[in-house]
Amino acid sequence: MSFDLKNIVVQPLNSLSSKSVQLSTLRTDLIHPVVSGNKWFKLRFYLEEAKRLKCNTIASFGGAYSNHIVALAAVCQMEGLHSVGFIRGESGDSPTLADAKAFGMTLQFIDRENYKYKEVVIAENSHLDWFWIPEGGFGLLGANGAATILEQPQIATYTHILCACGTGTMMAGLVKASLPHQSVVGISVLKNNSGLNHAVQSLLPPDTNKKINTIHDYHFGGYAKHPPALIDFMNDFYLREKVPTDLVYTAKLFYAAEQLLQSRYFPDGSNVLIIHSGGLQGNRSLTNEALMY
């Protein structure tokens, strides 16, 4: 298995543009069908660091449909490293975990109560020279990796960069890499995530004077919630633009982009780049009939 960063393209979105505002999407989802775009970028410098420290086992945390877990398993296999995933829940059986296992990951299940105390899990395993990556890849190395998403030709032509936010790590990287005339806008996929701006800020150099713009109106009820209106949007958007989206992150992102365009959030002349951050494998939590793709 390998990733091909050359597969990443910018796709103009005709149904999401007006006479005076152009929206396009950066398709990082195209690097691999299972290993989603932004997770590969967020992991790259963690793995470099683990290698530098000569750790050959990498451990992290996640849920049964975690994009982070399956990406970590895949990247470790490619790099000849062993991976251990601590999974939330008593036991787990999902296509995501089956893939992670097939990529050589050792899975350990932790019940929901104990999962809250990750530092205990880390302490219990501290005798084993493992390299730990925070859940979701949150951290400076994750943000620095995400910053490299913007290493694209023509990047200077965009006025706005739109992304989905979970932990805010990707957004921090994008803010860091953005040019002075660009504004980065993060769409939170969690409900009432009042700590998001602070989380993003904490991953930026203290002298950063860039504004952290986050929008909290498009979570559809909360993390991974997917009411019929969201599923309808996913099918409709696929019909219009042939862009598949995932129910946790990118469907909410593109929905938000459309609403923002219609409410004239973007000034005339704006050229908006929406980061398609992948995550499509997570749609396997739906029944087969729900999506047309």
Ligand SMILES: *Cc1c(COP(=O)(O)O)cnc(C)c1O
């Ligand atoms: C994890 C993920 C995000 C959010 O990234 P954060 O750095 O945690 O904010 C966005 N999109 C997809 C597809 C993801 O898997």
